[in-house]
Amino acid sequence: MNEMTVDPNLTAVALRSDRFRLEREADWARLEQIVTQMEKGRSKRLSDEDVLALPTLYRTLLSSLSIARENSLDAGLIDYLEGLSLRSYFLVYGTQTSFGRWLKEFFGGGWSRAIRAIQLEIWIALFVMVAGAVVGYALVAGDSDWFYALVPGQFADVRVPGASEEALRGTLFGSEDQEGLGVFAAYLFSNNAQVAILAFALGFAFAIPSILLLIHNLALLGAMLWVFAQRGLTVEFVGWLSIHGTTELFAILLAGAAGIHVGRAIAFPRDKSHLAAASAAGKRAALVMVGVIIMLICAGLLEGFARQLVDNTAGRYAVGYGILLFWLIYFIGAGRKHREDGT
Amino acid sequence: MTDNTAAEPWVRRTATPKLDRIMVSPEGVPLNVTVAAAGARAGALALDIVIILSMIFFVTIACLLVLWGFGVAFAGNPEEFNGPLGVLAVIWIISVFLFRNAYFLYFELGDRAATWGKRAVGIRVAARDGGRLTAEAVIARNIVRDVELFLPLVFLMQTSTQETASSFTAWAGFIWVLMFLLFPLFNKDRLRGGDLIAGTWVIQNVKKGLGDIVAPTAATQSEDETNPASRYEFSEEDLSVYGEYELQTLENVLRTGSEEALETVAASICQKIGWQPGTGDERIFLEAYYTALRARLERGMRFGKRRKDKYSQTE
Numbered sequence: 001m002n003e004m005t006v007d008p009n010l011t012a013v014a015l016r017s018d019r020f021r022l023e024r025e026a027d028w029a030r031l032e033q034i035v036t037q038m039e040k041g042r043s044k045r046l047s048d049e050d051v052l053a054l055p056t057l058y059r060t061l062l063s064s065l066s067i068a069r070e071n072s073l074d075a076g077l078i079d080y081l082e083g084l085s086l087r088s089y090f091l092v093y094g095t096q097t098s099f100g101r102w103l104k105e106f107f108g109g110g111w112s113r114a115i116r117a118i119q120l121e122i123w124i125a126l127f128v129m130v131a132g133a134v135v136g137y138a139l140v141a142g143d144s145d146w147f148y149a150l151v152p153g154q155f156a157d158v159r160v161p162g163a164s165e166e167a168l169r170g171t172l173f174g175s176e177d178q179e180g181l182g183v184f185a186a187y188l189f190s191n192n193a194q195v196a197i198l199a200f201a202l203g204f205a206f207a208i209p210s211i212l213l214l215i216h217n218l219a220l221l222g223a224m225l226w227v228f229a230q231r232g233l234t235v236e237f238v239g240w241l242s243i244h245g246t247t248e249l250f251a252i253l254l255a256g257a258a259g260i261h262v263g264r265a266i267a268f269p270r271d272k273s274h275l276a277a278a279s280a281a282g283k284r285a286a287l288v289m290v291g292v293i294i295m296l297i298c299a300g301l302l303e304g305f306a307r308q309l310v311d312n313t314a315g316r317y318a319v320g321y322g323i324l325l326f327w328l329i330y331f332i333g334a335g336r337k338h339r340e341d342g343t
Numbered sequence: 344m345t346d347n348t349a350a351e352p353w354v355r356r357t358a359t360p361k362l363d364r365i366m367v368s369p370e371g372v373p374l375n376v377t378v379a380a381a382g383a384r385a386g387a388l389a390l391d392i393v394i395i396l397s398m399i400f401f402v403t404i405a406c407l408l409v410l411w412g413f414g415v416a417f418a419g420n421p422e423e424f425n426g427p428l429g430v431l432a433v434i435w436i437i438s439v440f441l442f443r444n445a446y447f448l449y450f451e452l453g454d455r456a457a458t459w460g461k462r463a464v465g466i467r468v469a470a471r472d473g474g475r476l477t478a479e480a481v482i483a484r485n486i487v488r489d490v491e492l493f494l495p496l497v498f499l500m501q502t503s504t505q506e507t508a509s510s511f512t513a514w515a516g517f518i519w520v521l522m523f524l525l526f527p528l529f530n531k532d533r534l535r536g537g538d539l540i541a542g543t544w545v546i547q548n549v550k551k552g553l554g555d556i557v558a559p560t561a562a563t564q565s566e567d568e569t570n571p572a573s574r575y576e577f578s579e580e581d582l583s584v585y586g587e588y589e590l591q592t593l594e595n596v597l598r599t600g601s602e603e604a605l606e607t608v609a610a611s612i613c614q615k616i617g618w619q620p621g622t623g624d625e626r627i628f629l630e631a632y633y634t635a636l637r638a639r640l641e642r643g644m645r646f647g648k649r650r651k652d653k654y655s656q657t658e
Contacts, residue, residue, distance in 0.1 A: 015634060017641055018556055028553065038454055062372045071644060073637050075591040076554040076598060083549035086374050090467070093369065093475045094454055102478050193440065197489045262540055279471070279480070279542025286483035286541070 017072035024064055028084065031057040035087050058088045106290065109335015114287035116331070121257040121264065125214060129253060132215035136222025150223045165231040192248060192296045196255035200262075200289050210259030217252065239313035242320030243306055248299035250327060251292045258285035258292070295327070361531070364546075366473045374473075378533050379466040379545040388492075390460030395442050402438050406431050447485045452478060457548075465548045471532075472542065484537035491523040491536050557594050558630035575631040581616040582639045588652035590640060593633050597626075605629060 034050050034057070037043065043051070065081040072078065115122070139146040195217075202209035221241075228237035262281045269277030302319070310316055354365065354375065362378040409431060450458040456476055457467040468484070470476045527533045532544050596608050602625075609625040612618075612632060621628065640650060 015638055015641065017637075021556070025553070032553075041454065043454070059370065062368065062370055066372055071641060073587055073590055073640055073644070074557060075594055076557065080551050080553040082375055083551040085368075085372070086376065086549055089368050089374065090456065090469065090476075091454060094456070193444075197444075197486055200486060202490060275471075275539065275542070278540050279483075282483040282540030282542065283477065283479035286479045286486060289486055290482060 017068070017074060017077075020067065020071065021074070021077055024060075027057060027060060028064070028081070031061055031088055032084055035084065035091060038091050039087070054088070055092055058085075058092045061085055061088060106287070110287060111291045112331045112334035114284050115254065115291070117284055118257050118261045118288060121260040122253065124260055125211075125253050125257040128211050128214050128256070129218045129249070132218030133222035133225070135215070136219030137226045138222075139219070140223040140226040147223050147227065150220050165233065168228055168231055168233055169236070192251075192299065193293055196252055196292050196296060197289070199252060199255040200259045200285060200292075202259055208263070210256050210263060214252070214256040236313050239316040239320070240307065243310060243316040244299045244303035244320070246320045246324035247295055247302060247327070250324065251295035251299060254288055254295070255292045258288040261285050261288075298323075362533070364532070366469075368473055376469075377547045377549075379464075379547050381527050381533055383464045383466050383547075384527060384533065384535075384545060387458070387460035387464045387466060390463055391446070391458050394459055395446055398442050398446075399439055402435065402442075406435050444485070444489070447488065448481060451481045451485065456481075461545070466545050467548055468543050469546050470542060471538075471544045476543065480541040480543050482541075484541035484543050487535075487537035487540055491526075554598055557597050558634045575628060575635075577616075577632065577635045579639075581618075582636050584615050584653060585636060586650040586652040586655060587640060590633070590636055593629065593636075597629060597633060 030050075030053070034046060034054055037046055061081065062085055065078075065085050068074075068078055068081055136150055140150070195213075199210050199213050202213060225234070225237060228234060262278065262285050265277040265281030266274060272280070302323070306319055307316070310319060354363070359377070359380065362380060364376050364378060365373045366376045367373050410428070413428070447458055450461075451468050455462060455467060456469065461467060468476060468481070470480060523536060527535045532538075534544060538544055593608065596604050600608070605625040609628055612629070643649065
């Protein structure tokens with residue numbers, strides 16, 4: 001502080017700790033004013049100097065707090081400094097990335113890196129899903145009554161064991177009402193997204209519910225596959241499924257894998273504490289889950305529009321597997337260079 | 344960091360010491376935080392649910408109004424009616440999905456890291472390790488909310504409307520709801536499932552103004568001979584009877600106490616140090632005593648000697 005501007009009070013106070021306070025009070029008040037503005041969501045109204053001063057004022061405040069704790073017995077002062085430190089700490093270390101910047105980082109490689117980080121769980125989930133489909137197929141092949149146990153009523157309109165080829169073919173090609181496509185797509189997305197969130201969030205309970213959910217969903221698929229295979233429609237059914245299913249099943253696979261990842265971290269935390277392992281895995285899995293939601297939006301659009309508009313099997317295969325190839329290239333390739341630069 | 348065992352003198356003790364924690368900032372300065380009580384969490388959640396439900400309600404009403412408008416407009420030819428109906432249904436489905444999932448995300452990613460409900464009860468989300476609260480953490484803690492809260496709610500509504508649900512499923516669902524809803528009560532940091540996975544916790548906001556200097560009249564005593572406070576001079580023995588706890592109690596009385604409280608405290612101090620209590624200038628006496636006592640104790644502090652209260656002795 002400048003000699004000329006010393007407050008006359010300063011020379012007169014009896015206590016050293018009060019002098020300490022009077023010397024710094026102005027900085028604290030300025031910081032408090034900045035913090036209050038920012039908390040009210042008015043950070044745009046702050047001047048550039050104020051924004052630039054925030055980190056410096058914050059660190060000065062922390063050192064004031066440390067000094068005050070060792071030198072002052074003014075409980076009111078220390079309480080004030082504690083409170084202001086915490087408030088400015090949350091602003092200085094807040095969620096600083098803007099949404100746009102976060103999104104750019106996410107698509108520019110963060111998403112792919114998170115997926116590559118849970119590779120092991122993806123293989124586990126894939127194995128579980130394939131096993132589920134095989135079990136579903138085998139069960140219904142052995143005794144067709146299993147079909148009714150596996151498939152809930154809403155799906156099983158005409159697609160039941162013993163249905164005629166005509167009826168089944170009708171469900172695969174061109175029967176949908178063109179008007180309702182948009183609604184259908186939105187409904188499918190909302191529904192599938194909740195299933196995927198469920199598959200992830202259940203991983204919490206040591207991954208077992210996630211695995212069961214994957215098995216159940218794929219057993220349903222296997223059972224359905226058997227019904228169509230009985231009438232020689234395997235290729236057509238797979239095409240009908242592939243156009244959106246490659247994206248949707250991939251998304252559900254990733255969601256399940258993310259759930260298993262969290263569950264595995266809680267059950268076997270290795271050298272970290274259970275809580276630390278859970279939170280590290282949870283954050284990685286959350287990135288994967290944002291991606292899953294995006295994939296499900298794509299799948300919903302494909303299912304609602306493209307499947308009804310592309311009415312032949314070859315086209316369906318082309319669209320479905322083209323998109324799958326795109327996902328694979330993106331997940332395996334994106335963000336690799338970035339990582340090398342970063343380390 | 345949740346180390347609460349450190350016997351540092353600056354560790355704050357609030358009315359609920361079980362919820363007091365120390366969080367070390369990245370600069371290495373330990374900060375006192377208080378974990379939000381379960382009641383505050385429940386209150387905030389209830390408020391948020393009411394807000395979400397009313398937003399859904401308003402969107403539904405708006406959709407119905409538009410629908411009614413279209414119904415009037417297309418009264419003649421109902422075939423053309425399907426187009427706008429579809430668009431409206433898409434808007435409704437998407438906005439319900441967003442309200443349900445994005446409401447918490449949007450607000451907890453903001454500067455205050457709190458939804459409207461949390462703001463109303465004065466709590467916020469923070470990273471448990473004292474680091475930055477990341478977007479991933481906020482996403483993770485809110486994705487799990489779906490299983491903790493909405494799924495059981497939907498389940499409960501379904502079982503209560505469907506008569507066919509067996510009592511076993513109803514009970515299983517009930518236990519499920521209780522397990523997740525009461526999870527915060529079974530750990531000391533009041534973490535719910537989502538907090539556990541995201542590495543976050545919910546803590547109380549603090550907002551304290553800087554009070555005035557405690558003893559302004561006594562502050563100038565050393566300079567000004569005419570100051571009434573300088574009439575009092577205390578010997579070492581007079582000042583050695585109390586510790587920091589008593590000093591801060593006295594500070595509290597000086598900051599907020601009534602005249603009556605001042606009189607009582609002045610009388611008890613006089614009795615303790617063997618003075619005759621005067622009348623009329625209790626405040627000036629107390630401020631002088633406070634300043635002298637604080638000067639003595641702070642001098643001790645600078646040499647690393649602290650005295651917790653009147654029962655403890657400085658070594």
